[in-house]
Amino acid sequence: MSYKNSNIVQVEKLSINKLKWIRNLHSKKFRDSEGFYIAEGEKILREIVAVDPSSINFIVCTKTTLEILENYSEFDLFIASPNEFERISLLKAPQGILLVLKSKISAVSSLNLTENILVLDNIQDPGNLGTILRTADWFGIKQVYCSKNTVECYNPRVVQASMGSLFRTNIIYGDLPEFLSQQKLPIYGAMLNGQSCYSQKIAKNAILIIGNEGNGISKEIIDLIQHPITIPGDGNGESLNVAVACGILLSHWVKS
């Protein structure tokens, strides 16, 4: 199928300038200054269209994927050769659909301060952040407050690992000590020396803090935690992966 035979009215060839601009979005600095980021694949396209189509700036496809895009004719579409597509894609096996999306990190004022807030303190691994967003979405946690030093949620590995949950979650980045000191909800924190999560329930409306992969919750906010909480182990394992630990605590929080 050639794109000349396509039913899509608007399909332009990807220009060299646009290709370079997209490649620049691979870097965090450029994403920050431009206010756009990249997501890839048909599944993510479907999810963002369902939740927040206005954040799609434009879409890049190849001859092979053009047919799929005929169902999305309301968006600006550019076509790239397989070689060009490989240069803009961040995947090892590019899927031929790349979205350029508007960044939409929320302001603190958008938070509902009487409902559950998951707080992330210095999460560094993009795969972990993406998996945590995916898990929070599963359990209906709609608000995630990240410390300033938490990995950027528009990092391509976060976008990919979050499986669309990024678009459905209200994500805030800000000054964690300042934010926590002003909150009225009870504050729980995942720690090694807290009360067992099997004997202590997490309140229906609360704040739960998950700390850094290696170092846990940072010193600056330890004193603000009213309820340290622990997942006790039975074996010899030294620790749990942070996304797994978060999943277990979210399960207890929402379901117990």
Next chain:
Amino acid sequence: MSYKNSNIVQVEKLSINKLKWIRNLHSKKFRDSEGFYIAEGEKILREIVAVDPSSINFIVCTKTTLEILENYSEFDLFIASPNEFERISLLKAPQGILLVLKSKISAVSSLNLTENILVLDNIQDPGNLGTILRTADWFGIKQVYCSKNTVECYNPRVVQASMGSLFRTNIIYGDLPEFLSQQKLPIYGAMLNGQSCYSQKIAKNAILIIGNEGNGISKEIIDLIQHPITIPGDGNGESLNVAVACGILLSHWVKS
């Protein structure tokens, strides 16, 4: 510090042949035929020495890490230049300690068939398998039976993600339908349409099956599951990461 001043008696320069042999261990085929695999870093060294020092074939270090290795003088030690070390390391930021270990996948006969067995059906992502082994170890699950098409547990990313749990777990690879059809313990399987894990307990001694990342549990063994079990969600998330789902179910299994 020069290695000539070292207190270690046995420290040989890494030969080109040995370097090439280690590089070949980067491939699964060669690992399979040779019966050895690679692990890296001081932390893993400490863990394997604590659990199973006899599986260490030899260790490679650099001038910078030689001092650390003085505490492990019972093992054969080879020293590599930074350039050589980069060629044998699989890490982006090599840590200067590389272990060559004997593969020790267990036989089915080593299983205690009256105790908890975690069964993995076609887990494909090495990070997921490593994280699952780490979580099982945390909750004291000592036996993991993997279907033949599950990713190799000596894949370097599995070794790294398991954080030493690989060495403390009895791991078997085999014919899953045949194995399951012979078991007397109750068989639970993580499925989308099972009974809620919040209303159904998993028996104290049981088999729990976790399926593939995208496709779940394979058709061949569905009929052998007596208790399908589900983690119900509250939000819009389409699915949970398999290692997170496994963590939540293991928490319920061992602690409820």
